[in-house]
Each structure stands twice: as structure tokens, then as C-alpha cells.
Amino acid sequence: MEQVQGNLTAPALIETEQRKHLFYETSHSPSLADLAGYENAKKIIDFCFITNPYYPTPEMLADLQENFPNLIKSYPSSNPAMGQQHLATVLGVNPDHLIIGNGATELIVLINTTLIDRIAVPVPTFGEYVEKLKDHRDAELFNLRPDREYSLDLTTYLGWARRRRLKALLVINPGNPTGQVFSLDEMVDFLEHAKDMELVIVDESFIDFAGDPIPSLLSVADKFSNLLLVRSMSKHCGVPGLRLAARVRTPIFDRSIRSSNAMSRC
């Protein structure tokens, strides 16, 4: 007879333990398929994560489906030049300033492990920026105040980072989880004042949801040699399962990143 605890049988308990384990050592949610099973996952609406429900369109999906056997049965190029060119045309940037990653998360790992010693991070934030550092203590946390609705004041933040002699800082625009949006003018003004920083990471993964015209720094990125833009494609293209993202930057630190990126493709 199966052991019973409460109304859970032993195998069910093991499964529950296994699922709990998916939450350990990461603040990132497990996949719905892991939690609910592949078939059930299709019936669940995930309110915890914002993605574009209108993309990919049925035509795009049909195209992908048609080409899927060929795609999974062939190796992709390990040289990203063509992909970079296509994406650069869509984004209107120089292809040499782009690095494509397996999701922004891969790019965050690369940035954190190759470019950063100590970095200012406003919290609450998207956890990977702290968790994927070589050492969590390399993040200096700028605590956003609940009584100010967790809003970030860019001038105060910059002053705080300077007083701590930090040379790198992160801004997520629009903020995750706060949703706070800075206009393009506010961001440009901030970058003008932050020219003494070695690295300013601006994560624009949700920027395409932030208004029309989209207040992205893409069009002015070339003016700021310390700026590094991170853009996940999971959200506005509605394809978190494809793991696509890009990083835009004038190529100062690119050699170190490109070589680690090439390694991760091997």
C-alpha cells in the first residue's frame, strides 16, 4: 500500500518535492511545462510574465512550423554575421555594434562575468543582474523606497553611485518590477551626466510596450561610448521559448565579450 501523508501519496510527495526544487538557487520562475506538465501548460494563462500575445502571428507560426524539421536537423552557423546584419537592419543600428545572445539572460551572464567588477543596482530589480555576478557582493544595492512607490530618481542614484566610487551602473527602462518609464529625454540627460561612468547598462527589454514613439535609446546609442543596451526579444516578439536577445554597444569592450560569446556557442 502506498504511504499517505495528508491527502498526498508517496509518489505525489516526491513530485511535489521535485517541483519545489525548481525554485531553489534562482529567483527566476520555473517553466509552466515543468510545473504543470507539457499538456496542461498549454491551457494555463501566465499572468506573471508580460509577453506580446499578438506575436508571432499565425502566418509566422505556420512558416516556422513548415521549416521546423529542416531547422532542427541542421546546424546553425557559429558565425553570427548574417543574423547580426538582419537584426541591425530591423533595429537601425550598425551590425558591428550588435551581439546576439540566447536570451538577454545569456548576455547578462556574459556582461557580468567579463565586464563588471562592482555595479550599482536599484532594487527591487530583475534578479539575474545580481544573481549572475561572479560574486553577489559585487552588486551595490540602491534600495528603492516603498513610501515613494519604489520610484527611481536618476540624479540621486548617480550621486549615490559616485559617492561609493562605483564605475558601473544599471537602469532598467521600463523598470522590472516597478514599471517606471523614463522618457528618451530623461535618459539622454542622465547619460550626459553619467559620462564619467565606465559602463552604463540600460536594459530596454520592455521598451516596445512603453509608448508611441518608443522611447528607446537605440537611435542615440552611438553618442555614448559607455552605454550598453540590453534588449530581450522574448517579450515584444512573444517568443520567450526561442531565447533571443541583442546587446547594442559601441565596440569598446567587444573583443572580450565576443570571444566569450563564441566560446559559449561551441
Ligand SMILES: Cc1ncc(COP(=O)(O)O)c(C=O)c1O
Ligand atoms: C528586465 C529584464 N531583462 C531581461 C530579461 C530576460 O530576458 P530573456 O528572456 O531574453 O532572457 C527579463 C526577463 O523577464 C527582464 O525582466
